[in-house]
Amino acid sequence: MEIFNAMRTQQSQSAIQGAGSPHHGVSQTHKSVQQMAKEEVKETEQKADTEKLKKQLQEITDRLNKEMNPLKTSIRFGFDDKIEELYISVIDTSNNQEIRKIPSEEAMRLAAKMRELVGMIFDKKG
Numbered sequence: 001m002e003i004f005n006a007m008r009t010q011q012s013q014s015a016i017q018g019a020g021s022p023h024h025g026v027s028q029t030h031k032s033v034q035q036m037a038k039e040e041v042k043e044t045e046q047k048a049d050t051e052k053l054k055k056q057l058q059e060i061t062d063r064l065n066k067e068m069n070p071l072k073t074s075i076r077f078g079f080d081d082k083i084e085e086l087y088i089s090v091i092d093t094s095n096n097q098e099i100r101k102i103p104s105e106e107a108m109r110l111a112a113k114m115r116e117l118v119g120m121i122f123d124k125k126g
């Protein structure tokens with residue numbers, strides 16, 4: 001849909017500017033549409049790469065936790081989707097209660113909020 005809107009906008013601009021031959025505006029529009037299509041493909045590939053990386057990080061944290069189990073340690077690894085970062089939890093094995101989280105819960109909430117604000121400030125669409 002965005003491509004068609006851009007195409008209409010480009011054609012309108014070419015008509016207003018009096019781009020010379022009628023084919024000149026069409027070729028410019030065609031190039032613009034091609035460029036936009038390439039950018040959309042690139043964004044889609046980046047999103048797919050990000051999802052693949054998140055999945056790999058989750059698998060790594062699961063493997064780390066499995067490796068730590070035989071050692072009867074009180075350290076667990078995790079991955080937070082909101083800030084897209086790994087964290088470590090120190091656990092009291094006698095009652096399975098979390099003693100400490102690195103980074104702290106407050107730091108993780110702050111990082112998530114900062115990420116949200118940066119996204120709003122530098123939003124491509126708005």
